[in-house]
Amino acid sequence: MKIAVIGTGYVGLVSGVCFSDFGHDVVCVDKDPAKIAKLEAGEVPIYEPGLEDLMAKNVEAGRLSFTLDLASAIDGAEAVFIAVGTPTRRGDGHADLTFVMAVAEEIALAAKNYTVIVTKSTVPVGTNRKVKQVVHKANPDLDFDVASNPEFLREGAAIDDFMRPDRVVVGVQTDRAGEVMNNVYRPLFLRDFPVVITDLESAEMIKYAANAFLATKITFINEIAALCERTGADIKQVSKGMGLDGRIGNKFLHAGPGYGGSCFPKDTRALARMGQEHAVPMQITEAVIKVNDEVKRRMVDKLLDLCDGSFNGKVIAVLGVTFKPNTDDMRDAPALTIIPALVGGGAKVRVTDPQGRHEGEALLPSVNWVEDAYKAARNADLVVILTEWNEFRGLDLKRMAKHMATPRMADLRNIYSNKDAKRAGFDAYISIGRAPLEPSKSGDA
Numbered sequence: 475m476k477i478a479v480i481g482t483g484y485v486g487l488v489s490g491v492c493f494s495d496f497g498h499d500v501v502c503v504d505k506d507p508a509k510i511a512k513l514e515a516g517e518v519p520i521y522e523p524g525l526e527d528l529m530a531k532n533v534e535a536g537r538l539s540f541t542l543d544l545a546s547a548i549d550g551a552e553a554v555f556i557a558v559g560t561p562t563r564r565g566d567g568h569a570d571l572t573f574v575m576a577v578a579e580e581i582a583l584a585a586k587n588y589t590v591i592v593t594k595s596t597v598p599v600g601t602n603r604k605v606k607q608v609v610h611k612a613n614p615d616l617d618f619d620v621a622s623n624p625e626f627l628r629e630g631a632a633i634d635d636f637m638r639p640d641r642v643v644v645g646v647q648t649d650r651a652g653e654v655m656n657n658v659y660r661p662l663f664l665r666d667f668p669v670v671i672t673d674l675e676s677a678e679m680i681k682y683a684a685n686a687f688l689a690t691k692i693t694f695i696n697e698i699a700a701l702c703e704r705t706g707a708d709i710k711q712v713s714k715g716m717g718l719d720g721r722i723g724n725k726f727l728h729a730g731p732g733y734g735g736s737c738f739p740k741d742t743r744a745l746a747r748m749g750q751e752h753a754v755p756m757q758i759t760e761a762v763i764k765v766n767d768e769v770k771r772r773m774v775d776k777l778l779d780l781c782d783g784s785f786n787g788k789v790i791a792v793l794g795v796t797f798k799p800n801t802d803d804m805r806d807a808p809a810l811t812i813i814p815a816l817v818g819g820g821a822k823v824r825v826t827d828p829q830g831r832h833e834g835e836a837l838l839p840s841v842n843w844v845e846d847a848y849k850a851a852r853n854a855d856l857v858v859i860l861t862e863w864n865e866f867r868g869l870d871l872k873r874m875a876k877h878m879a880t881p882r883m884a885d886l887r888n889i890y891s892n893k894d895a896k897r898a899g900f901d902a903y904i905s906i907g908r909a910p911l912e913p914s915k916s917g918d919a
C-alpha cells in the first residue's frame with residue numbers, strides 16, 4: 475500500500491523508514507528544503523543507531539523517497555501520517571497544534587480519494603476530532619476518516635521499539651479506517667504484537683497517561699533515593715527488591731539526576747494543562763513535574779558538597795550531556811540545569827560526550843569540549859558522570875584518578891560503586907541513593 479508521512483522529525487522519519495521496511499511504498503514529506511536535500515543524499519539529520527542503514531536499504535529497494543511536495547506525496551496514499559512537532563506553547567504550557575492543523579488543511583486541499591488521516595504526533599485529547607473538523611471545512615467533498623496512532627518509541631532504541639512494540643495503539647471511528655490501519659500494521663500483527671483498537675480520545679489519552687506514569691515511576695524512585703541517602707539504605711538494592719514484584723516491574727526504576735528528553739517533560743506539562751482546563755487537576759503529575767525540577771537542583775547541591783561548598787576555581791570534568799545515551803538530544807537534559815550552575819559558581823568545566831557536542835555547543839557556552847573522559851579528567855578536581863554512555867561504563871578509573879588534582883567523582887547514574895572508586899584511588903565518590911565514600915570515612919566502603 476502507499477503511505478505518506480508528513481514531517482521528517484524523529485517520529486516521522488523512524489516511522490517512514492520502518493513502514494517502508496514492512497514493504498509499503500512510503501513518501502516522506504518535509505517543508506524544510508535543507509532536510510529533504512540531506513535525506514535525498516542518504517544522510518540522517520538525527521543520531522539514531524541503525525536508522526541510516528535501514529533508510530539506505532529501503533531507498534535502494536525503491537520503496538522510500540523524500541519530497542517537499544505534499545500534494546504529490548499523498549496522491550494515491552491510503553494512509554497519510556501527520557508527524558509534525560507539538561512543542562510546549564510558550565506562556566501557557568499547552569501543546570502547540572499550529573503545525574498539526576496547518577498540515578491537516580493542506581492534506582484536505584490536496585487529497586482526491588478516500589484517505590485515512592492519521593495523527594502520530596502526541597496531541598491533546600480531542601485533537602483528532604478538531605483535525606476532522608478542519609479537514610471537512612477545508613474540503614467538504616473529501617471522503618476521509620481520521621485515526622489516532624500514538625508512537626511509543628524511545629530515542630536510541632527507536633527501530634527496535636517500532637519493529638517489536640509492546641503494543642500498537644490505534645484509535646478509529648469507522649471499520650473502514652480500522653481496515654486501512656490493519657493493513658499498515660499487518661506485518662506486526664502477523665508476528666503477534668498486540669494491537670489495541672480504541673476510540674479516538676482513548677488513543678490520545680493512552681499516550682499521555684503512559685508517559686506521565688513512567689515519569690512518575692522515575693520520580694518516585696528518585697525521591698526514595700534521596701531518602702535512602704539519609705537513612706543508609708541502598709537504592710540499587712531497594713529498586714531490585716521492589717522491581718521483582720510483578721505488579722511494579724523493574725523497568726524505569728533506576729534512580730538518576732532527573733528525567734529529561736523530548737517527551738516526558740513536554741507531555742507531563744501538557745497533561746497537567748489539560749487537567750486544569752477540564753477542572754480535574756492532575757495533582758500527581760503536577761507534583762512529578764515539580765519534584766523532577768527539584769531532583770535536578772538537588773544534584774547541584776550534592777556536587778557543591780563534594781567541592782567543599784564552592785565551585786569557584788575548581789576544574790570539573792563532566793562526562794555526558796545528552797539526556798540519555800545513544801542520542802544527540804539535549805532537550806530538558808539535566809546537564810542544562812547542572813552545568814550552568816557549575817559555570818555560574820566559578821568552575822572551569824570540561825565536557826565530553828560521544829554525540830552531544832553538536833547540540834551542546836550552542837546550549838552550553840563557556841565550557842571546554844574535549845575528546846574523551848581521560849582528557850576531561852586530567853588535573854581536574856572532580857569528575858561528574860551525567861549520562862550513562864557505554865563509553866563511560868568501562869573506564870580505567872585508576873588511570874583517571876592518577877591524573878586528577880583531587881580524585882573525586884560524582885556518579886549520577888550509579889555506574890560504579892564505592893568499592894570501584896576506592897580501589898582506583900578516588901578519595902571521594904558520591905552516587906545516587908547510596909552511602910558516599912568520603913575522605914574522612916574512607917573505611918566505610
Ligand code: UDX
Nearest residue numbers: 625626627628629726727728730733734735737797798
Ligand atoms: C520516552 C518514552 O519511553 C517513549 O515511550 C515515548 O514515546 C517518548 O518518551 P525517550 O524520551 O526517548 O522515550 O527516553 P526514555 O528512555 O524513556 O528516558 C526518558 C528519561 O528518563 C531519560 O532522561 C532517562 O535518563 C530517564 N530515566 C529512564 C531514568 O532516570 N530512570 C529510568 O529508570 C529510566
